[in-house]
Amino acid sequence: MAAPEKTVDVAIVGLGPVGAALGAMLARRGVSVCVAEKDGEIYPLPRAAHFDHEIMRLFQGLGIAEAVLAHARPAPAYRFQNAAGEVLMHFDMPPGASPSGWSPSYMFHQPGVEEALRSLLTGADVRLGRRFEGLVQDGEGVTVTLAGPRGPETVRAGYLVGCDGGASAVRKAIDGALDDYGFDEPWLVIDTRVGEGARLPDINLQICDPERPTTCVLMGPGRHRWEFMLKPGEDPAAVMDDAVIAGWLAPWGGLEHLTLERKAVYRFHGLVAQSWRSGRVFLAGDAAHQMPPFLGQGLCSGLRDAANLAWKLTEVLAGRADDALLDTYQPEREPNVRAIVEQAIFMGRVVCAIDPEVAKARDAQMIADRAKAAGAPRPPGPASTLAAGCILEGAAAAGRFFPQPWAGGSRLDDVLGDEAVMITRGAWSSDGPRSMALDAVALAPFRAALARWLDDQGADAVLVRPDRYVFGAGEPDVLARAWRAWSRQPVAA
Ligand SMILES: Cc1cc2nc3c(=O)[nH]c(=O)nc-3n(C[C@H](O)[C@H](O)[C@H](O)COP(=O)(O)OP(=O)(O)OC[C@H]3O[C@@H](n4cnc5c(N)ncnc54)[C@H](O)[C@@H]3O)c2cc1C
Incomplete structure (x- = not known):
């Protein structure tokens, strides 16, 4: 028999980092929240490894900056280099040099940060082991059906936000079509614990070697990540062999000095949902957009979605703003997301060149461009200025990110x-x-x-x-x- 229906202001499907952050942002503003998550526990292995200063500022706003910093460290620089070690692009990211006052970039251990986010949900109705099954909406709210351990459950909510990741069932339930940017590359991701004797760079590297395009980045303290591009025809199962991995990690000390924490093949792609709102249902995070990780911005973008949506839902639910305020969510967020997806794909195409002649021409062009450019380039990442939406268009600084002294x-x-x-x-x-x-x-x-x-x-x-x-x-x-x-x-x- 179905459990009795419960009524809340906002139902969230998916307790990944975006769902947890959105739930926490709403709960601290007094909005009643129910979060449904299909899994029983936090996914134990990281996907994201990087977040930027704006995200650190959001964590600060949630009161978990210190808890997050226990799992994070600043990333001092990001460099693209060729097989010979020549620098193609280099971005310095000195600590504190950002409009938020935080470091421009942090490398982190995702499960620890997710724990900090979930600790903020103690007052919310969090339902683990519940899979979203369907929704029905009317003028007053949304009825959400979940499959729980003791049978079906329903939740009635003013609004529903699908934070249920790339395969989002909520997106499918609102017939959300995706724009596909046509980038689809398989990469082997290796996460390690670092032991004594490992020879590791202290900055993040993209090694644009046509023989094996490789990403080598810091993670949270004591951990390091590599991503190796698979070439056409390579068998994902074969490259997961520890002997293959040991060979690929040999330049950094191999498995003697590094302990494998996980290995997985991911397909990196660029997808953006065409519609992020259908009536009382919204999409946020990977449910709304996915991007290759070359800028480390997938999760960051999802957390920006959460910050944008949280205050607007609060204002509308409190009767201080018209429901149409929620129509500004996608116009404010989408241009920023698409710009980042395109920039990440551009960077991906730089890295992913496997034709030696193409790589040689790329190197020559980028080295020449670098020599011509005056001064250090800006760190990669979003210039997240709002061009339209809930701003006073024409007013000074309208839509700009406000600095935090x-x-x-x-x-x-x-x-x-x-x-x-x-x-x-x-x-x-x-x-x-x-x-x-x-x-x-x-x-x-x-x-x-x-x-x-x-x-x-x-x-x-x-x-x-x-x-x-x-x-x-x-x-x-x-x-x-x-x-x-x-x-x-x-x-x-
Ligand atoms: C290799 C790799 C490296 C990356 N590196 C970075 C990086 O450095 N920086 C960065 O910002 N981003 C990075 N990303 C992207 C980042 O991991 C994602 O953007 C982020 O995890 C998305 O968070 P989310 O909460 O939207 O979705 P998810 O983390 O996918 O969470 C979705 C949640 O919804 C739950 N769920 C799914 N379906 C249902 C259902 N039917 N019912 C109930 N619950 C459901 C899932 O169990 C899950 O808990 C990387 C991704 C990959 C793959």
């Missing part, structure tokens, strides 16, 4: 909190949004940096969204009026 041990976001906030030069009050003047005691450590930022924009105020993107900078009354209008009747994106 640090002063001593304190960080701006710890003062700003979870809601949208207007930071004003002088005293200002209105019936919303929440505001803080630069002379507020709490802002004292950051006053000079914030004043400089406002000077640069020629603005008296900035309205920062809960996900730390700028709604707009300008006159506080103008910003507040636009924000309130937006909430009541969002402009079509």
Whole structure:
């Protein structure tokens, strides 16, 4: 017999890192959440190994920065080199050099970070061992059917978010078609624990050797990862043989100094769902998009989805914003995701050249380009500026990622909190949004940096969204009026 139906604000299918983060972001804002996960435990082996400063800032916002740092370390640089060791591209990523104040890039051990995320869900209705079976939606909500250990269960929710990964059953349930970027390469992924005597680089490398394109990257403390491209006709089962792996790892000390933690062949591809919303159902994370890992941005993109959706769902459920605010989710996130997918595929094509003549021409071109380029190139990764959506288009800095000054041990976001906030030069009050003047005691450590930022924009105020993107900078009354209008009747994106 079906278990009694439970009603919540938001049901989430999939307790991977994106589902867990979204659940935590909603729960801390007082939204009731039910998360259904088919597996009984956290997947014990990492897929993602890298996240960027923006994601570290999200972890900070969730109060788990310290817990995450126990499983992470900064990545000081990312280099593409050819078989002869000549540098094709090099990106320095010095600690602290990011708009968030965190290091630009971190390498981490995924299960530890997932544990930290799940620890935030103690107050939520988390149902492990429940497989999503189907959904029915109407004007008021969504009824979700799960297959549980004691039979079918149903959950009634205002909204449903499918965070159920690349094979998303939720996506299929809403007939979500995927755009395929036509990149499809098999790679062997090897994760190791590092022993004494291993000869490891202390930066991340793409070794663009046409004989065997190879990725060699740090992971969390004490671990290292390699990815080896399989050539056409190579048998995935054969390359999983430990003797083959030992040979491929020989330049770094081989299996004498490295303990295999896992080996798996993945197909790297680029896929983006055409529609991320159907009525009251949304897709986030790998359910909405998948990309080759050459930029380490698949999970990062999913966590940005979660941050974008969490505050909007909260505002709509609390009756402070019209449901149409949720229509801005895909227009805000999709261009950023597609740009990253395309950039990751571009980098993949650089790495994956296996024709020696093509590789030789690539090397010559890239070495010449590098010699011509003035200054160090920007670290790879997203310029996640919003071009449209819930922003005051035309206002200074609208859609830009708001920097987070640090002063001593304190960080701006710890003062700003979870809601949208207007930071004003002088005293200002209105019936919303929440505001803080630069002379507020709490802002004292950051006053000079914030004043400089406002000077640069020629603005008296900035309205920062809960996900730390700028709604707009300008006159506080103008910003507040636009924000309130937006909430009541969002402009079509
Ligand atoms: C080799 C490799 C390296 C990568 N490196 C990086 C990197 O360095 N940086 C980065 O940012 N990204 C990286 N990625 C991508 C990253 O791993 C994914 O983008 C990320 O794991 C997606 O998280 P998710 O929560 O959306 O999906 P998943 O992690 O797939 O989680 C989905 C969850 O949904 C559950 N589920 C599925 N179906 C159902 C159902 N029917 N009912 C209930 N539950 C269900 C699953 O059990 C799972 O727990 C890499 C990927 C690979 C393969």
